[in-house]
Amino acid sequence: PQDLERYLAGRTLILLSNREPYEHVRSEDASAEDGIALRRPPGGLVSALDPTMQRTRGTWVAWGSGSADRETAGEDGRLMVPPECPSYTLRRVWLDDADVEGYYLGFANSALWPLCHLLLQHYETRAEHWARYHAVNARFADAVAEEVARAPGDAVVWIQDYHFAAAPAMVRERLAATGQKAFIHQFWHIPFPPPDILRLLPTEAQQGVLRGMLGNDLLEFHTERYAMNFMDCVAALVPDVQMRREHRRIHFEGREVHVGAFPISIDVARYEGLARRAEAARRAEQLRVRYGANGATLGVSVDRIDYTKGIPERLRALDQLFEEAPEMRECLTFLVVATPSRSELASYKALEDEVLASVAAINARWSTPEWTPIVLFHENIGAEELAAIYRAGDLCLVSSLQDGMNLVAKEFVACNVDEQGVLVLSRLTGAAEEIEGAVLINPFNVDGVVAGLREAIAMPQAQRRARMRAMRARLRRATIFDWLASILARVDELAPPAAEPLPR
Ligand code: F6P
Numbered sequence: 001p002q003d004l005e006r007y008l009a010g011r012t013l014i015l016l017s018n019r020e021p022y023e024h025v026r027s028e029d030a031s032a033e034d035g036i037a038l039r040r041p042p043g044g045l046v047s048a049l050d051p052t053m054q055r056t057r058g059t060w061v062a063w064g065s066g067s068a069d070r071e072t073a074g075e076d077g078r079l080m081v082p083p084e085c086p087s088y089t090l091r092r093v094w095l096d097d098a099d100v101e102g103y104y105l106g107f108a109n110s111a112l113w114p115l116c117h118l119l120l121q122h123y124e125t126r127a128e129h130w131a132r133y134h135a136v137n138a139r140f141a142d143a144v145a146e147e148v149a150r151a152p153g154d155a156v157v158w159i160q161d162y163h164f165a166a167a168p169a170m171v172r173e174r175l176a177a178t179g180q181k182a183f184i185h186q187f188w189h190i191p192f193p194p195p196d197i198l199r200l201l202p203t204e205a206q207q208g209v210l211r212g213m214l215g216n217d218l219l220e221f222h223t224e225r226y227a228m229n230f231m232d233c234v235a236a237l238v239p240d241v242q243m244r245r246e247h248r249r250i251h252f253e254g255r256e257v258h259v260g261a262f263p264i265s266i267d268v269a270r271y272e273g274l275a276r277r278a279e280a281a282r283r284a285e286q287l288r289v290r291y292g293a294n295g296a297t298l299g300v301s302v303d304r305i306d307y308t309k310g311i312p313e314r315l316r317a318l319d320q321l322f323e324e325a326p327e328m329r330e331c332l333t334f335l336v337v338a339t340p341s342r343s344e345l346a347s348y349k350a351l352e353d354e355v356l357a358s359v360a361a362i363n364a365r366w367s368t369p370e371w372t373p374i375v376l377f378h379e380n381i382g383a384e385e386l387a388a389i390y391r392a393g394d395l396c397l398v399s400s401l402q403d404g405m406n407l408v409a410k411e412f413v414a415c416n417v418d419e420q421g422v423l424v425l426s427r428l429t430g431a432a433e434e435i436e437g438a439v440l441i442n443p444f445n446v447d448g449v450v451a452g453l454r455e456a457i458a459m460p461q462a463q464r465r466a467r468m469r470a471m472r473a474r475l476r477r478a479t480i481f482d483w484l485a486s487i488l489a490r491v492d493e494l495a496p497p498a499a500e501p502l503p504r
Contacts, residue, residue, distance in 0.1 A: 102132025
């Protein structure tokens with residue numbers, strides 16, 4: 001926090017993300033004022049950025065959805081948050097159904113998402129989707145430029161994620177037109193693909209994405225590999241650039257664009273604290289008695305229902321394990337948390353149906369009067385309950401087919417306060433490049449997943465403990481606050497503050 005204080009002195013942060021940090025929703029709840037309740041999204045990103053925004057008193061620009069959001073904001077979409085201690089501005093940008101269809105469900109989630117995750121069978125491209133994405137990015141860029149104009153001190157614009165690939169160049173253009181200055185940077189929360197994959201975008205969209213991202217002064221990815229993929233795409237697809245790969249620097253339109261790896265993390269103390277509560281210990285014990293009695297191994301997995309997470313592949317591996325190792329029957333129970341996500345898209349809905357059908361089929365095939373192999377939590381689970389589930393797990397299986405980082409792996413390690421759990425982790429996650437001590441698997445190779453599960457189940461107690469201790473020690477040194485500090489330190493290095501620190 002001290003470092004953060006130093007990096008933020010004299011600066012005003014203008015943040016742009018698709019999801020908002022405070023959402024107003026209609027509610028029948030008796031405590032809701034005028035039938036409107038406030039929802040705070042549970043994600044780690046908001047929990048790290050919200051206190052930072054409170055300190056810098058900047059502006060967070062995001063998609064305002066629903067009528068309750070409109071009623072609680074001013075005419076210009078602005079309101080002060082958090083409600084209990086108003087200290088920064090939330091600026092909501094309104095999208096209509098056609099915008100959501102083209103920008104969010106369309107280009108962001110049916111083109112960029114599958115391409116970045118290298119899952120081409122889900123890739124769909126439509127001219128209308130790109131046009132909407134471009135138009136919506138332009139509206140967000142307008143809002144950001146307006147907020148920069150209001151900002152006292154040096155403005156730093158920080159853009160989040162693949163929803164806004166086109167926005168950085170647009171923000172730069174608008175600021176240049178009005179003679180304003182700001183440092184512009186972007187964190188890309190998902191993988192970045194190599195050129196052969198990005199080539200699958202129609203030329204206009206492909207150029208719009210790359211040139212849009214080159215509007216940044218600094219681009220942050222989770223891993224060196226994604227950062228290098230971005231540089232390779234620029235080298236292959238954008239004419240007239242020079243680059244110094246060894247310096248992670250691109251010379252474009254007379255400016256330098258810096259690129260770097262900044263692996264994201266979680267609020268480790270918060271998860272650990274949740275898992276250490278007496279209530280979590282009780283709940284974990286209850287789960288163990290109910291599902292892991294008589295020394296049975298308790299496996300856990302936690303995901304949004306998304307085709308990148310390898311949920312059907314994981315279920316196939318469990319089915320095969322019970323088939324080829326009869327001694328595992330009644331000795332391994334899996335708690336599968338699978339939360340519905342992006343259900344408006346046909347591919348997500350179809351996946352949800354497939355997961356439900358596979359779980360039912362496996363349970364019908366192997367259940368005995370005393371034992372059900374898979375216990376499905378098909379819902380959104382709060383952080384307290386999640387921490388108890390992680391604490392109860394003897395092993396956690398992350399089988400993503402491709403994943404920018406995968407925070408579930410880190411959450412499991414933070415919550416495994418009894419230090420007896422084994423992490424079985426897909427090699428195809430950013431986390432696998434950082435975490436040492438997991439059993440690594442390739443989710444496409446079902447035989448290998450089965451072997452990894454058997455290795456984890458058979459791992460001697462002392463080895464489990466040693467590995468988990470080492471993973472926990474390392475995680476404590478790399479929390480989401482360290483991630484944030486390392487990015488702000490890089491911004492500070494590239495653009496030292498010109499203005500005197502503002503009185504807070
Ligand atoms: O970076 C991936 C991401 O957009 C996360 O920010 C978010 O938690 C997750 O995917 C869920 O996505 P959505 O906002 O589409 O529900």
